[in-house]
Amino acid sequence: MVSIMENIAENKRKRVLSGIQPTNTPHLGNYLGATKNWVDMQNDYDCVCFIADLHAITVRQEPAKLRAQTRETYALLMAMGIDPDRSVLFVQSHNHKHAELAWVLSCFTQFGELSRMTQFKDKSSKGEENMNLGLFAYPTLQAADILIYNADLVPVGADQKQHLELSRNIAVRFNNAYSPTFTVPEPHIVKATAKIMSLSEPTKKMSKSDENPNASVFVLDERDVIIKKFKRAVTDSGTEIVYREDDEGKAGINNLMGIYCAVTGSSIADTEAEFAGRGYGDFKASVGEAVADTFAPIQSEFKRLMGDKAHVDACMKSGAERAIALSAKTLAKVYRKVGFYGIG
Ligand code: TRP
DSSP, X not given: OOOHHHHHHHTOSOEEEEEXXXXXXXXXXXXXXXXXHHHHHTTTSEEEEEEOHHHHTTSOOOHHHHHHHHHHHHHHHHHHTOOTTTSEEEEGGGOTHHHHHHHHHHTTSOHHXXXXXXXXXXXXXXXXXXXXXXXXXXXXXXXHHHHTTTOSEEEOOGGGHHHHHHHHHHHHHHHHHSSSOSOOOEEEOOOOOOOOBOSSSTTSBOOTTOSSTTSOOBTTOOHHHHHHHHHTOOOOSOOOOOOOTTOTTOHHHXXXXXXXXXXXXXXXXXXXXXXXXXXXXHHHHHHHHHHHHHHHHHHHHHHHHHTOHHHHHHHHXXXXXXXXXXXXXXHHHHHHHHTOOOOO
């Protein structure tokens, strides 16, 4: 198999960059909407994928927990199918160049721009007490993550669109101030798998922070827990398993159908035919089983990897080395362009 470094050397494929915070254990919506796509993208792109631990400390973290979550998230990405050989998979803090570039880029980011970021505004308006500088500068660090690898594409959900837009503006601003240095990244809009809604309030998006434990299904939930959550999924008083986009009150059953189709690869029409004449209860159990079947191989591979610390650590180390090698040129260029004195 051709390794990513050879591919990159030949520079034939577009480069995709994605980041995930170690504090976000992925739920079904994250899996279908994001991480599963990263796995599939490895076939067509050079993928750079990292665990954003620098971003995680913008919110106070318990050190031992953050350390554990970092290895867990890394192992989970591997278990899901991000291949540390075919892709560059690493931990952000292991490549110190992100923080170095972030400083330079912070001098190319306007105070007003950061003040307008909705994520920042949301946090400050909610009366968050720990409004630290890192939280304010968060999008500039994210720009550094992206620009240091000259990423062509960044898969983005709605919540990260504004941050990508800022990255693009910073790139253009720097390129105009000096000479072309950064690739201006494009958003990669993933072709729609159904938006995954909460199981208990199906007009709301599935969220990791939902207070109702039955609302979200996590990738590492045990089989019986997954099935139980689906059995409790809120639907309506109907009986037929059909998809009705615009009908009032059908959000629950529509959501379950979307999930079933996404995990089995079946179409809406085939699903309707498969469950014709069967009730909601039966269908809910089948969706639960299909989701549990999807997560089962990920969970067993995750368990295996968590038992092989030496292997995961070795992958992290080589991922970090590749990330450093891949970003060295860009940072050196930036340092030269802004006028830092080089000593060879
Ligand atoms: N802010 C992103 C999130 O919370 C994580 C992230 C950090 C990221 N750096 C990135 C995503 C660079 C894409 C590109 O989801």
